[in-house]
Amino acid sequence: MVEQQQQPRFRFSRPNANANAEAKAKASNVAVGKEGEAEAGACSPSPSPSPNLYVANCGPAVGLSFETIASAFAAFGQVTGVHPADDTGARVVVSFSQSSSAQAALKALHNGSPCPQLGGRILHIQYSLLLPTPPPHPHCDPHHPLKAYASVVSSSVASDLGIPGIYLLHDFVTPAQEQELLAAVDARPWKSLAKRRVQHYGYEFLYKTRNVDPKQFLGDLPSFVSSILEKISLFPNLSIAESNIVDQLTVNEYPPGVGLSPHIDTHSAFDRLIFSLSLAGPCIMEFRKYPQGTWLPLPSGRENSDHCSNVERRAIFLPPRSMLLLSGEARYAWHHYIPHHKVDMVDGQAIRRGSRRVSFTFRKVRTGPCCCDFPQYCDSQMG
Numbered sequence: 476m477v478e479q480q481q482q483p484r485f486r487f488s489r490p491n492a493n494a495n496a497e498a499k500a501k502a503s504n505v506a507v508g509k510e511g512e513a514e515a516g517a518c519s520p521s522p523s524p525s526p527n528l529y530v531a532n533c534g535p536a537v538g539l540s541f542e543t544i545a546s547a548f549a550a551f552g553q554v555t556g557v558h559p560a561d562d563t564g565a566r567v568v569v570s571f572s573q574s575s576s577a578q579a580a581l582k583a584l585h586n587g588s589p590c591p592q593l594g595g596r597i598l599h600i601q602y603s604l605l606l607p608t609p610p611p612h613p614h615c616d617p618h619h620p621l622k623a624y625a626s627v628v629s630s631s632v633a634s635d636l637g638i639p640g641i642y643l644l645h646d647f648v649t650p651a652q653e654q655e656l657l658a659a660v661d662a663r664p665w666k667s668l669a670k671r672r673v674q675h676y677g678y679e680f681l682y683k684t685r686n687v688d689p690k691q692f693l694g695d696l697p698s699f700v701s702s703i704l705e706k707i708s709l710f711p712n713l714s715i716a717e718s719n720i721v722d723q724l725t726v727n728e729y730p731p732g733v734g735l736s737p738h739i740d741t742h743s744a745f746d747r748l749i750f751s752l753s754l755a756g757p758c759i760m761e762f763r764k765y766p767q768g769t770w771l772p773l774p775s776g777r778e779n780s781d782h783c784s785n786v787e788r789r790a791i792f793l794p795p796r797s798m799l800l801l802s803g804e805a806r807y808a809w810h811h812y813i814p815h816h817k818v819d820m821v822d823g824q825a826i827r828r829g830s831r832r833v834s835f836t837f838r839k840v841r842t843g844p845c846c847c848d849f850p851q852y853c854d855s856q857m858g
């Protein structure tokens with residue numbers, strides 16, 4: 476898939492000192508700290524009272540959900556949002572409706588005073604130069620107040636999603652098989668993309684055209700996936716006629732926090748079933764249905780801004796060793812997307828993507844045009 480730049484989450488407030496330092500900071504996506512130095516983390520040298528506080532040592536990565544943080548800071552006034560300040564999961568911006576509330580919180584908690592509402596945790600608090608960007612649409616903005624990281628509620632059960640054609644089998648492989656599969660791919664050459672590494676078997680997936688060349692057969696799938704292929708053919712939701720159903724494998728290795736832009740696997744390239752085995756680390760996968768259709772991937776960096784109105788969004792947690800099957804409507808009409816997060820919120824719990832995730836995506840190369848029931852998402856039917 477095409478790699479995406481993450482969108483800036485914040486705009487900067489007007490500086491009251493050292494415009495150059497702020498301009499420099501803006502360019503490098505950090506903020507201005509004391510004495511106008513650029514520092515990672517977004518603090519200001521106590522400018523005019525602001526309703527936004529930058530709070531470090533606070534966030535899902537240190538075991539505090541956005542909801543917990545919001546309720547702790549509610550002791551000082553109405554909290555309108557808690558936003559990740561960066562992707563560490565340990566720095567947030569707390570926004571109040573009134574600057575007097577931020578002032579009260581700063582007074583109570585600055586200089587290392589423990590926060591009683593957060594179990595005595597020592598927070599590092601300053602006024603924030605970063606202001607949350609107004610969301611284009613509340614349901615579309617993954618950084619919307621109190622929805623940070625989890626733009627949609629993630630479930631670990633496929634049937635909770637209400638999307639026809641999605642199935643998730645937990646523990647599809649054993650930990651020993653997982654290690655064998657990882658060792659097998661690590662012993663083979665990886666191809667580096669901008670943010671992740673890939674391997675292709677059977678047919679190469681061509682990222683430029685988002686298709687394969689069916690005339691360029693690379694050979695049978697490797698023997699180290701034989702037991703997976705056997706188990707796939709026994710998948711509970713397949714009929715016997717659908718055995719021997721895959722001939723292409725893409726292995727993706729995502730470093731922690733790296734995701735995948737929203738896309739529908741090209742209809743004309745691949746048949747009706749897509750299997751994806753997750754190994755090593757977890758992630759959430761989000762599904763989006765754009766009512767106006769489109770089979771094209773969203774333009775770079777626009778996954779959370781445009782095309783938003785009326786979009787339906789659901790998310791599922793993919794633990795290591797689970798196998799996801801996308802078929803029918805889920806395969807043909809819903810974009811799938813792996814958000815670029817280091818921490819995923821699942822059922823109110825922060826789950827850190829502590830290690831790489833390696834996925835094995837099995838598909839069958841299509842031999843004729845796609846004749847699915849979802850023409851508005853189908854390149855074969857839209858030309």
Ligand SMILES: O=C(O)CCC(=O)C(=O)O
Pocket residue numbers: 476725727735740751752811834836
């Ligand atoms: O990593 C995954 O599970 C999904 C990969 C994917 O969607 C793709 O290669 O098209």
Ligand SMILES: [Fe+2]
Pocket residue numbers: 738739740811
């Ligand atoms: Fe895909």
